[in-house]
Amino acid sequence: MNHVLVTGATGTVGHHVVDGIRDTSTVSVTAASREPAQARDRLRCATVAFDFTDPTTYRHAFAGVDTLFLVRPPALSRVRRDVVPALAAAVGAGVEHVVFLSVIGADRNPLVPHARIESWLAETGLETTFLRASFFMQNLSTTHREEIREGRLAVPAGDGKTSFVDARDVAAVAVRAVQAGLTGAYDLTGPEAVDYETVCHLLSLVLDHDVEYTAPSIFRFLASQYRRDRDLAKIGVMAAIYTTARLGLADRVTDDVRSVLDRPPTDLLTFIRDTRSVWT
Incomplete structure (x- = not known):
């Protein structure tokens, strides 16, 4: 075994x-x-x-x-x-x-x-x-949970798009890799890339309150995060992730999840519906 x-x-x-x-x-x-x-x-x-x-x-x-x-x-x-x-x-x-x-x-x-x-x-x-x-959908329900509860999402991503992936899909691919001995490299994304305006629109559709997207400058984002959490390493990673999105470098979509699992990857609206209770 x-x-x-x-x-x-x-x-x-x-x-x-x-x-x-x-x-x-x-x-x-x-x-x-x-x-x-x-x-x-x-x-x-x-x-x-x-x-x-x-x-x-x-x-x-x-x-x-x-x-x-x-x-x-x-x-x-x-x-x-x-x-x-x-x-x-x-x-x-x-x-x-x-x-x-x-x-x-x-x-x-x-x-x-x-x-x-x-x-x-x-x-x-x-x-x-x-x-x-790619960027986990779960970051919306963990890192950004409280501000979404308050009706806003403030990240310095501009109008850049991100190919969010459900961590449950990533785990399912990992399990299949273990079971079947799969080797090689797999780029795991969701079914589409969306901007953060769309993210907030989908959140607003599902939740019982509207969620507004604000796009602060990277400097204002760093300052606000530092006031909330003095973990500089974590803040630096977040800044890098959203800068990547702002620059249009996070929107790549692949079919690797589907090819391994024989089903489409979870879309963002489904994820929000599945996890609605964390924001209410």
Whole structure:
């Protein structure tokens, strides 16, 4: 039986991956977590203590693992120092296949940490699957939940379009990659690219209040986010994402979700209807 270790198991994609694998009979799953007891209560599966920056956790975490579902912790941007040692330990322990949650465009932008991880993995000779995901729809229901509740969405994306993808679709592709041993790179997007004016229009259609899109300058956005959250790394990532959209670099649409899952990717209106309760 293929034994899969899932990192980022309580995250946006990871917990859906755990759910999808747990329901199969040919694959066993263990969730890797810095807080394994809490993860076990939440995920209802086997858990193991694991921390990318703590080598003492590597041996037990990777023992008997065939496939690794890899999510880079957002706080770890120094790949060679903070991520590679764990991956090297996984290789040494006998892991044969790595399914890596990357970002769309990583193959064209060597500056993002995901590109450096892809490059390192490609040099190992392992079987690899790179899931290059577009901007998650779930960011609307998590990061931007409160302001949408208040009737506005203020991001510096201008009139740029984004090919939002449902994290549930990304997880479903990951599960299929694990089950079928799929390798290669997949650019995962939704069925269309929409601008943020359209996002707010769709939110307004479903919710019991209107949502207005405002497009602040990047400087006003940075200042407002800093007043709300002093996490500079997180703010920097958000600014980069929305600048990419503003520049028209986030609107690529692919058919990779459909080709793997034999069904169309979830559209934004369906996602908003499915998750309506988080904004009400």
